[in-house]
Amino acid sequence: MRYPKECILKDCEEAVIRPLNSEDESLLNRFYKKIPENDRWCMRYDTTRPETVRRWIANLDNGSVFSIIALCDNEIIGHGSLHFREFGATxxxxxxxxxxxxxxxxxxxxxWILLDLIQAAMDKGLKTLRTDLVRGMEDAAIEAVKKFDFFQRAELKNYAIGPNGSSYDMVIMIKRLHSTWTDF
Ligand SMILES: CC(C)(COP(=O)(O)OP(=O)(O)OC[C@H]1O[C@@H](n2cnc3c(N)ncnc32)[C@H](O)[C@@H]1OP(=O)(O)O)[C@@H](O)C(=O)NCCC(=O)NCCS
Known part of the structure; x- marks a missing residue:
């Protein structure tokens, strides 16, 4: 994929997507400070801690993550990351x-970000994309990925606990990848 990539949003505003790089640490810290707790709760790490972002930046070259950001007026407005393993059954x-x-x-x-992550996964020869989403907390994402042919492969009832202490179902959404979009 060629970066930086310009994309036009619904209201004709422009954003630029490009890979995250080692100089983006403070921009990314600023971005996550503006994300509401409910949206950060389902992530694996506390992204408001500078150590979390510092570790991501330090691991950019370790070959197991592809991380992209979207910018508007020199501020990060979106972040997407694709994670994969170099060895083993998955x-x-x-x-x-x-x-x-x-x-x-x-x-x-x-x-736009999802399209790039799907393309990056195809370029890496991955066969399957997976995302685990919490129903009731990440419904927008569940709807968004369904548009790209993700289907619910499993459901873990009452598996997740929200910031308020209540239980939520987690769904495992899967998409099978093909070598080109035309096989879709
Ligand atoms: C999920 C998320 C990334 C979607 O980003 P976005 O820029 O709003 O998504 P888009 O505008 O491209 O919407 C794509 C589709 O998702 C669906 N969608 C988006 N927001 C929705 C909502 N609140 N309710 C229902 N469907 C929704 C729509 O089908 C939409 O397609 P349409 O515009 O043709 O109607 C964003 O809501 C977000 O950051 N949520 C918090 C973090 C999160 O839940 N991440 C998921 C982990 S993968």
Missing amino acids: KHVGRFRIVVMPEFRNKRLGT
């Missing part, structure tokens, strides 16, 4: 996460 599977700044949601930015 090395054909990529996992991903996308977060878009609340005021830029529903303008197709999540779709």
Whole structure:
């Protein structure tokens, strides 16, 4: 893929997507500080801690993550990352996460980022994409990935616990990948 890549959002605003690089640490810290707790709760790490972002930046070259950001007016407005393994039974599977700044949601930015992560997974020869989403907390993402042919492969009842202590079902959404989009 060629970066930087310009994309036009629903309201004709422009954003630029490019890979995250080692100089983006403070921009990424600023971005995650603006993401509401409910949206960060389902992530594996506390992204408001500078150590989390510092570790991501330090691991950019370790070959197991492809991380892209979307920018508007020199601020990060979206972040997507694709994670994969180099060895073992699930090395054909990529996992991903996308977060878009609340005021830029529903303008197709999540779709642009998802398209790039799918393409990156195909380029790496991955066969399956997986994302685990919490029903009731990540419904927008569940709807968004369904548009790209993800289907619910499993459901873990009452598996996740929200910030308020209540239980939520987690769904495992899967997409089979082919070598080109035309096989879709
Ligand atoms: C999920 C998320 C990344 C989507 O980003 P976005 O930029 O708003 O997504 P898009 O505008 O490209 O929307 C794509 C599709 O998702 C669906 N969608 C988006 N928001 C929705 C909502 N609140 N409710 C229902 N469907 C929704 C729609 O089908 C939409 O397609 P349409 O525009 O043709 O109607 C964003 O809501 C977000 O950052 N949420 C918090 C973090 C999160 O849940 N991440 C998921 C981990 S993968």
